[in-house]
Amino acid sequence: MTSYKELGLVNTKDMFAKAVKGGYAIPAYNFNNMEQLQAIIQACVETKSPVILQVSSGARKYANKNLLKNMARGAVEYAKELGYEIPIVLHLDHGDSYELCVDCIESGFSSVMIDGSSLSYDENVALTKKVCDYAHSRADYVTVEGELGVLAGVEDDVVAEESHYTKPEEVQDFVSKTGVDSLAISIGTSHGRQKFKPEQCTRNADGVLIPPPLAFDILAEIEKKLPGFPIVLHGSSSVPIEYVKEIEEFGGKLSDSVGIPEDQLRKAAKSAVCKINIDSDGRLAMTAAIRKVLAQKPEEFDPRKYLGPARDELKKLYMHKNKEVLGSADRA
Numbered sequence: 018m019t020s021y022k023e024l025g026l027v028n029t030k031d032m033f034a035k036a037v038k039g040g041y042a043i044p045a046y047n048f049n050n051m052e053q054l055q056a057i058i059q060a061c062v063e064t065k066s067p068v069i070l071q072v073s074s075g076a077r078k079y080a081n082k083n084l085l086k087n088m089a090r091g092a093v094e095y096a097k098e099l100g101y102e103i104p105i106v107l108h109l110d111h112g113d114s115y116e117l118c119v120d121c122i123e124s125g126f127s128s129v130m131i132d133g134s135s136l137s138y139d140e141n142v143a144l145t146k147k148v149c150d151y152a153h154s155r156a157d158y159v160t161v162e163g164e165l166g167v168l169a170g171v172e173d174d175v176v177a178e179e180s181h182y183t184k185p186e187e188v189q190d191f192v193s194k195t196g197v198d199s200l201a202i203s204i205g206t207s208h209g210r211q212k213f214k215p216e217q218c219t220r221n222a223d224g225v226l227i228p229p230p231l232a233f234d235i236l237a238e239i240e241k242k243l244p245g246f247p248i249v250l251h252g253s254s255s256v257p258i259e260y261v262k263e264i265e266e267f268g269g270k271l272s273d274s275v276g277i278p279e280d281q282l283r284k285a286a287k288s289a290v291c292k293i294n295i296d297s298d299g300r301l302a303m304t305a306a307i308r309k310v311l312a313q314k315p316e317e318f319d320p321r322k323y324l325g326p327a328r329d330e331l332k333k334l335y336m337h338k339n340k341e342v343l344g345s346a347d348r349a
């Protein structure tokens with residue numbers, strides 16, 4: 018059994034309180050390998066941003082749980098070595114069972130999400146409460162994120178055909194019955210790189226898909242019901258067209274990619290939304306960089322020669338997000 022405190026991590030409690038008050042959002046970046054972790058830590062130390070390192074159950078299977086735990090420990094030490102101490106959370110993304118949440122907490126996670134959004138309301142309440150009761154009874158107090166409403170799209174093991182907006186009339190009851198520390202809501206964001214079907218969008222003069230706007234009216238209603246309570250947005254990649262074009266230029270095929278425009282996320286970050294999940298953009302940045310190197314230097318076979326540029330592109334992307342979108346730079 019490992020407490021997250023032994024790894025040098027923190028839970029989300031203070032981090033979220035400051036973010037809600039300060040009108041910015043904490044970046045939650047997914048990782049499952051060394052280059053992604055290097056990029057996240059370098060970007061967040063250089064921009065002096067707090068950060069949530071996010072691991073899905075799929076990533077845990079991919080990388081091995083002991084290795085991941087020690088990578089998180091290494092990330093804390095690496096950040097210190099880079100010369101500026103930032104608060105770092107290790108968070109389980111889309112935990113789908115009580116057992117998985119407990120296993121993560123016992124191996125050093127400082128925060129977990131229990132995603133009961135596919136269950137009935139009452140089952141979601143019961144499962145979320147069970148995880149909170151365990152996480153909060155520990156001496157180190159592990160924070161818990163719950164979810165109400167369903168996001169469309171594909172993310173590792175999470176697949177939903179259609180989205181259902183969070184019902185504002187349910188949020189107070191859910192939070193008080195479960196004791197969750199933060200709540201993921203559905204207001205039109207979506208998992209993956211195809212966040213909307215083409216028929217849900219309009220096209221600009223260049224034929225690029227323009228998505229429908231987020232439901233800020235629902236967000237405002239939720240904020241009214243839960244003043245100052247930390248809200249989370251999943252599926253918040255912007256799917257930059259430059260990356261999609263670069264990937265396609267060098268042999269990839271990513272037709273009808275569409276994300277959430279950055280100005281909408283900027284607006285959300287200023288509200289009670291205090292955690293914004295970004296995964297697909299990082300995947301696109303790395304894939305674009307790797308495809309470019311391999312296409313332009315077909316003789317290259319040293320993985321550092323393509324994973325290095327991929328890491329640098331990822332770092333650039335994350336610095337941009339912290340500074341220009343989430344407002345988390347200079348908040349650590």
Ligand SMILES: [Zn+2]
Nearest residue numbers: 172251252294
């Ligand atoms: Zn998600």
